[in-house]
Amino acid sequence: MKRFPPALRNGLIVFVFLLPLLSGVLGKIARSNAWFGDYRAVACGAQKIIDGGALYDLNLKCDGLEGTTAVYVYLPVVAEAFASVIRVIGQDGLIWVYGAIYIVSLAGLLGVTYLSPALQSGGGGAQRRRGLTKGDAPSVFDASGIESTSPAVAGEEKPQPTLLEKIPFAAFLTGSAVVWGNIAVLCHAAVLASALLAKRFPWLFAAVVALCGVIKPVFLTYLLVLLFLDIPLWKRLGWSAAAAAAGLLPTLLFAAEGSALSESWRATLAGFVYTTTPGESFYGWLGLLGLRADSLAANLGWLVFAGLIAVSGLALAEGLKLDTRARIWLGLSLGVLTIPRLMSQDVFLIGVGLAYVALYSPALTAASKPLAFLKDRGRTILTVICVVCLIGGAAELGDYTTRIATLLLSLYVLAIGGLTVVQRRQAILTALFPRKTAR
Numbered sequence: 001m002k003r004f005p006p007a008l009r010n011g012l013i014v015f016v017f018l019l020p021l022l023s024g025v026l027g028k029i030a031r032s033n034a035w036f037g038d039y040r041a042v043a044c045g046a047q048k049i050i051d052g053g054a055l056y057d058l059n060l061k062c063d064g065l066e067g068t069t070a071v072y073v074y075l076p077v078v079a080e081a082f083a084s085v086i087r088v089i090g091q092d093g094l095i096w097v098y099g100a101i102y103i104v105s106l107a108g109l110l111g112v113t114y115l116s117p118a119l120q121s122g123g124g125g126a127q128r129r130r131g132l133t134k135g136d137a138p139s140v141f142d143a144s145g146i147e148s149t150s151p152a153v154a155g156e157e158k159p160q161p162t163l164l165e166k167i168p169f170a171a172f173l174t175g176s177a178v179v180w181g182n183i184a185v186l187c188h189a190a191v192l193a194s195a196l197l198a199k200r201f202p203w204l205f206a207a208v209v210a211l212c213g214v215i216k217p218v219f220l221t222y223l224l225v226l227l228f229l230d231i232p233l234w235k236r237l238g239w240s241a242a243a244a245a246a247g248l249l250p251t252l253l254f255a256a257e258g259s260a261l262s263e264s265w266r267a268t269l270a271g272f273v274y275t276t277t278p279g280e281s282f283y284g285w286l287g288l289l290g291l292r293a294d295s296l297a298a299n300l301g302w303l304v305f306a307g308l309i310a311v312s313g314l315a316l317a318e319g320l321k322l323d324t325r326a327r328i329w330l331g332l333s334l335g336v337l338t339i340p341r342l343m344s345q346d347v348f349l350i351g352v353g354l355a356y357v358a359l360y361s362p363a364l365t366a367a368s369k370p371l372a373f374l375k376d377r378g379r380t381i382l383t384v385i386c387v388v389c390l391i392g393g394a395a396e397l398g399d400y401t402t403r404i405a406t407l408l409l410s411l412y413v414l415a416i417g418g419l420t421v422v423q424r425r426q427a428i429l430t431a432l433f434p435r436k437t438a439r
Contacts, residue, residue: 017170020393024175036181040065045072046082056268071272105189109348161355168386169351174344182345187212191222195328199229206243213247220247221338225331228317233432270294281342284403306338312417318431319424320360329353337410361416
């Protein structure tokens with residue numbers, strides 16, 4: 001590869017890691033029924049609301065919406081919202097409106113995640129890794145649009161991942177992430193857009209996450225962004241608690257009402273979510289061990305795992321003194337990792353925060369060679385994990401390698417977080433509970 005000109009070499013690297021996404025999309029171009037299958041499930045659910053049919057059905061069918069690849073598993077309120085639109089503009093109008101929003105959402109997710117760092121860094125060499133170079137004045141927003149209000153120290157350089165350090169995470173993307181038309185893509189894009197201003201407007205981010213939580217409660221894991229922000233701890237916890245309560249309440253009320261519709265929803269959820277498609281993260285790991293995800297032990301296990309990830313992320317944010325931009329990306333990436341049922345359409349934001357961890361972690365110290373390798377070679381470790389995912393997908397072993405890759409990413413976060421806690425516990429506590437200085 002070193003024999004190639006740098007531009008060609010970099011282009012080949014980008015192409016290789018984007019290959020699973022590109023090949024997946026191209027492979028489905030000639031198969032019209034493969035497109036927007038998940039959207040059709042929601043549109044069909046809305047049609048059932050209008051026609052008075054069964055909303056929760058493992059064999060969901062609607063005239064004019066053939067090719068549905070999924071069943072309707074969301075709350076009735078989601079179908080009712082889509083039904084209200086259909087009554088005004090019809091199914092044909094809805095697909096055009098939804099498709100336009102979907103394309104904009106995809107462009108935003110891919111553009112902000114992968115392209116904006118290249119636009120920001122511009123030049124070559126070490127300059128590409130810096131958000132602020134010596135002598136630069138601090139800017140209010142970086143090129144990706146994220147508000148950066150952390151004070152810049154004169155002469156301080158802030159590490160920032162380059163495109164080549166982020167593109168390996170594209171190995172987690174597949175064609176299904178694009179072609180299924182899942183509403184999750186709209187939610188992830190909305191979360192990203194509101195996260196760009198999360199420090200200035202935490203209430204806006206909390207509201208967006210709560211709304212997405214009504215659609216899919218697992219999206220409440222994105223509240224880690226608020227937990228990691230450099231604002232007073234009581235504000236972090238207050239906004240997070242309010243958003244979690246607002247996002248969970250509709251699901252809890254519907255599950256507790258004990259109606260025939262609610263029972264049908266429970267049965268559909270158990271069959272389709274926990275058994276048929278457990279995903280590529282915590283529930284998927286349990287599946288590799290032959291364990292069911294719909295048990296009390298599994299849910300408690302996930303709470304422990306999510307708690308450890310949250311504590312590790314908090315330690316990294318405070319112990320490594322991440323700036324606002326890095327904290328937001330860390331919250332987004334760990335929010336993805338803690339989604340218990342991680343699907344192909346949920347991985348757009350998985351990598352950027354981890355790339356920041358790899359750039360900041362060399363500031364730690366290590367007494368042993370394994371720990372020194374862990375903290376100093378984070379970019380290598382993350383790239384190898386992504387390559388495992390890439391090769392597994394090419395060898396049609398993605399059902400195993402993707403789950404293993406997300407597990408390894410989680411273990412990396414826990415290991416670096418634990419090392420940070422051990423070395424900088426006092427600094428973390430001081431940052432979280434600052435003492436008022438005497439006048």
